[in-house]
Amino acid sequence: MEIGIIGLPQSGKTTLFHALAGAEKATAAYSAGRLEIHTATTNVPDERVDILSKMFNPRKTIYAKVTYADIAGLDKGITKKGLPGPFVNQLGQMDAFVHVLRAFPDPLGGNPIDPAGDLAILDTEFLLNDLGAVERRYEKILESISKGAKDKDLALKEKALFEKLKAWLEAEKPLRDLDLTPDEMQLTRGYGFLSLKPMLIVINCADEGAPPEVPYPHQHSAVVALRGRLEREIAELAPEDAPLFMEEYGITELSRSKVIRLSYDLLGLQSFFTVGEDEVRAWTILRGATAVEAAGAIHTDLAKGFIRAEVTAYHDLVELGSLKEAQHKGKFRLEGKEYVVHDGDIVHIRHSG
Ligand SMILES: Nc1nc2c(ncn2[C@@H]2O[C@H](COP(=O)(O)OP(=O)(O)O)[C@@H](O)[C@H]2O)c(=O)[nH]1
Ligand SMILES: [Mg+2]
Known part of the structure; x- marks a missing residue:
């Protein structure tokens, strides 16, 4: 899962990127044409x-991961x-965006502080881009229907969907606000619609003063204010x-963790855990994923040979202190393939082969 850090020039994208990458700094750079992109996991x-990890004292502790990309294209x-x-x-x-808004004086001078205005600039560009892409695709769909499309049902379904997308965008609303069925969502795959992607808005503030309010009443989005330059300096300190x-x-809490957690949540991701003396590990799955999908996240062999999932809720384990005690108290369940995994479930996959 890769999250693009976007925003106008001088908004503090690279600064935030380094704050998020922190001391780990496992960054890689690549170029796509004339674009230079830096990524950090x-x-x-x-x-x-x-x-x-305190409870099991394992040799290895492994957290879930996300990747950020600093895209200097604008x-x-x-x-x-x-x-x-x-x-x-x-x-x-x-897969999602972190949209950085400048709320500190323009280091190059000239531009006023106007985070809400800056947000509207890129948001509008995203809508226009999506509208262009939807219109082009819509023409193609009509053309294929008039020529007697091979899969007529699919073509008609697509036609209806793209009419809906078009009307929505023409009303200047981002696609992420549109409630799409899983089927419709599937049909939008591959187009890379920008206004459909979840978006975390970061108001990047000056070192002092209260953050400005930027309302953003949209679905699949959230707003957080932080002081990017200070966060970066702290992230790079010993x-x-x-x-x-x-x-x-006067900083009591860093926003770094909050931003990372929020982006994970916005991506629709959740974690389940495997525990033991060797390793305590968080695994990433989509919300709504089943036990067999969770098994597949660990290894395809576990999904293929899936027998049962042994499941204990996180709070039960922590409350009772050990898996054994959880078993005694009946908090240890055997679940089948279709079980919908909950965030924080402690899972052990019984499998054959
Ligand atoms: N005061 C202040 N300056 C910042 C902050 N974040 C970035 N800057 C400064 O703004 C300039 C542009 O930052 P940069 O991260 O390169 O922006 P980018 O063009 O969006 O990648 C640099 O001089 C930064 O030091 C911040 O949170 N507060
Ligand atoms: Mg930059």
């Missing part, structure tokens, strides 16, 4: 993993012709130096 902080500004093609292609491949620095600036 980072742990999803999860106190449940910390607690389980550094020359938005052209009058809209967003550049290679930039849109890159954005289309992301851990023992961080508390003093934070005290100096």
Whole structure:
């Protein structure tokens, strides 16, 4: 899962990227045409993993992970012709966005502080791009129907869906607000619609002063304010130096964890855990995933040879102190393939082969 960090030039994208990547700094750079993209994979902080790790004292503790991409495609500004093609292609491949808004004085001077206005600029570009893509596809669908489409049912379904998408975008509403059925969602795959992707809005504030309000009443989105430059400096400090620095600036809690958690949630992801003396580990699955899908996240062989999932809820395990005690108290369940895994389930897959 890859999350694109987007925003106008000088909004603090690269600064936030480094704050999120933190000390791990496992960053890689690649270029797509003239675009330079940096990516970093980072742990999803999860106190449940910390607690389980204390409980089992394993050789290895492994957190869930997300990848962030710093896409510097707009550094020359938005052209009058809209967003550049290679930039849109890159954005289309992301699973979600973190949209950075500048709420500190423009380091290059000239532009006022207007986070809500800046947000509207890119949002509008996303809508226009999607509308263009929807219209082009819609023409193709009509054409194929008039020529006697091979799969007529599918073509008609697509036609209805794209009419809906078109009307929605023409009303200047992002696609992420549209309630689509899983079937319809499937049909939108592959187009990379930008306004359909979940979006976390980060108001990037000056070192001092209260953050401005930026209302964003849309689905699959959230708003968080932070001080990107300070967060980056702290993320890059040695851990023992961080508390003093934070005290100096009156920072009681870093937003880094919050941003990472929120982006994980917005992606529709959840974690289940495997525990033992060897390893305590968080695994990532989609919300609504079944036990056999969870098995597949660990290894395809576990999905193929799936017999049963042994499941204990996280809070039961923590409350009772051990898997054995959970078993005694009847909090240890055997579940079949179709069981819908809950966030925080402790799972052991019984399998053959
Ligand atoms: N005061 C302040 N300056 C920031 C903050 N974040 C970034 N900057 C400064 O803004 C400039 C642009 O930041 P950068 O991360 O390169 O922006 P990008 O163009 O969006 O990647 C740099 O001079 C940063 O030091 C912030 O949270 N507060
Ligand atoms: Mg940058």
